[in-house]
Amino acid sequence: MAKQKKQRGAGKRLRKRTSILDRLKPEEAEVVLHRVLAAHRELRAEVQQIAKSLLGEVAFECVADEVEHAVRDLGLDDLGSRAGKHSWGYVSPTEAAWELLEESVSPFIEDMKRQFELGLDAEALEICKGLVLGLYRVRNEKGNEVLGWAPDFPAETAAHALATWHEGADDKTARGGRRKQPIFPRDFAREFVPEWEDLTSSS
Secondary structure, X not given: OHHHHHHHHHHHHHHHHOOHHHHOOHHHHHHHHHHHHHHOHHHHHHHHHHHHXXXXXXXXXXXXXXXXXXXXXXXXXXXXXXXEEEOOEEEOHHHHHXXXXXXXXXXHHHHHHHHHHOOOHXXXXXXXXXXXXXXXXXXXXXXXXXHHHOOXXXXXXXXXXXXXXXXXXXXXXXHOOOOOOOOOOHHHHHHHOHHHHHHHHOO
16 A cells, blocks of 8 residues: 555656646647747747757758658558549559659758758758768669659659759859859769769759
């Protein structure tokens, strides 16, 4: 009996130590943050600095891992649910594969654009490098049912990512009054994506 009371007492103390902030869902935490900033505008600069620091924690190796996993996680079930006859018409396996693959990497493309919009040019480059490297790793993927229907996807999407980066970087140099075109790092291309060195040099 004494042991049970002791356990109940420990449980109560644990519940008391748990902050309500630790249990908020992401959307609830967002609402709380906006309300705090509305009530205390003097905190805005500090919060922006913290946010910028958080967004700056980008490494191309991590992005490459995420891109690789996003592509490889797609399987036959995903393809089967998208391809074939539907109420709106027929979707070929090739079309379905491209749609699925594009959806898997589009968040990374959008994140790169967002970094440019926030003035985080170095971070945008890291995302681009990660995208290219992640796609490079799956360029000759064997046994992947989805990539098997879209073998050109890795190279073509890498070219699109490079073009998107180039457009964002070129826009920044134009606004800064500089005429020199931004060049994708050749050292990175030679070391990490040697078979795509021509692709990166044309960006």
